[in-house]
Amino acid sequence: MEKIKGFLLIVNPISGGMNKKHLINEIEEELDDEKHPLEIYYTQGVNDKENIQNLIEDINPGRVLVAGGDGTIKIAAEAVGDRDIPLGIIPAGSANGLAVNLGLPKNIREQIHTALGEHFMETDILDINGESCLHMSDLGINAELIQNYEHSPIRGKVGYMLQSIPTLIKSKYPFEFKIETQEGVIKREGILLAFANASKYGTGSMVNPEGKMNDGIFEVLVFKHFDFFQILNTLRDDAKLDSDFIEIIPTKWAKVSCETPVAFQIDGEYMGESKNIDVKILPKKIKIAVPEK
Numbered sequence: 001m002e003k004i005k006g007f008l009l010i011v012n013p014i015s016g017g018m019n020k021k022h023l024i025n026e027i028e029e030e031l032d033d034e035k036h037p038l039e040i041y042y043t044q045g046v047n048d049k050e051n052i053q054n055l056i057e058d059i060n061p062g063r064v065l066v067a068g069g070d071g072t073i074k075i076a077a078e079a080v081g082d083r084d085i086p087l088g089i090i091p092a093g094s095a096n097g098l099a100v101n102l103g104l105p106k107n108i109r110e111q112i113h114t115a116l117g118e119h120f121m122e123t124d125i126l127d128i129n130g131e132s133c134l135h136m137s138d139l140g141i142n143a144e145l146i147q148n149y150e151h152s153p154i155r156g157k158v159g160y161m162l163q164s165i166p167t168l169i170k171s172k173y174p175f176e177f178k179i180e181t182q183e184g185v186i187k188r189e190g191i192l193l194a195f196a197n198a199s200k201y202g203t204g205s206m207v208n209p210e211g212k213m214n215d216g217i218f219e220v221l222v223f224k225h226f227d228f229f230q231i232l233n234t235l236r237d238d239a240k241l242d243s244d245f246i247e248i249i250p251t252k253w254a255k256v257s258c259e260t261p262v263a264f265q266i267d268g269e270y271m272g273e274s275k276n277i278d279v280k281i282l283p284k285k286i287k288i289a290v291p292e293k
């Protein structure tokens, strides 16, 4: 940390439905302002990427810290772009899928030490229709859930739980997907099609056992039908996934098209309905501070 000069801390005041005051105090205590000036930016929900880009230009920070969920980390990564500035993540969202996959600590003090530390992973990013995806993106029932959650007044895990039954009732599944990858073209019916840069959802569900965030490939996952016991099974780290439940296609690029528009999300952000999705991997695109293994 001695080498790092200024820090930019991005705080999402609403993520995870939690107050961040305690967290910000802990970070301020950790950094001696004389040596390591700290600039704090509170996200507003509009123009955040542009505002953060301008701040980065102005203060040229040695590290960008993010206290928020996956959506906030996505915006921070896009604002950093091609600059060689590592991200330090203090998970403060509802699901924190990226933190789960990076093995970030649960304890706030340890999270801050990791975010300020000198151990990094250079992770791949997915370019999905021109948007960045660090963790998971999907078409289908999970995106419908996120859409319903974004319209509900209750944030956090409880908000998601409250929306799960209405989502199942209202869902337009099954969906028809045409999937083109380097393996060829196939057609599948399913409840959800995911583009996975990682192995687990933020719930801890192990849906892509071979998924690594720095291997230069991603996986297309097709969840073929709704199977409660198979979903429970994914909660185990050593889950043996039945190919009748999930089909996994490793690839460097994919084009997916649907007959009718299907709900679509990237890193927990609802992106509207879409019929055509183009995905390609951008290898080792961003540096993230991770625990010393």
Ligand SMILES: Nc1ncnc2c1ncn2[C@@H]1O[C@H](COP(=O)(O)OP(=O)(O)OP(=O)(O)O)[C@@H](O)[C@H]1O
Pocket: 012, 013, 014, 015, 016, 017, 043, 044, 045, 046, 068, 069, 070, 071, 072, 073, 092, 093, 094, 095, 096, 097, 155, 156, 202, 267, 268, 269
């Ligand atoms: N001040 C704000 N007011 C309203 N919305 C905001 C504000 N700041 C950011 N947002 C919105 O917060 C969303 C990002 O939330 P984020 O993903 O970080 O947290 P989360 O949804 O609680 O967690 P997770 O993605 O881990 O489940 C974006 O849609 C962004 O537009």
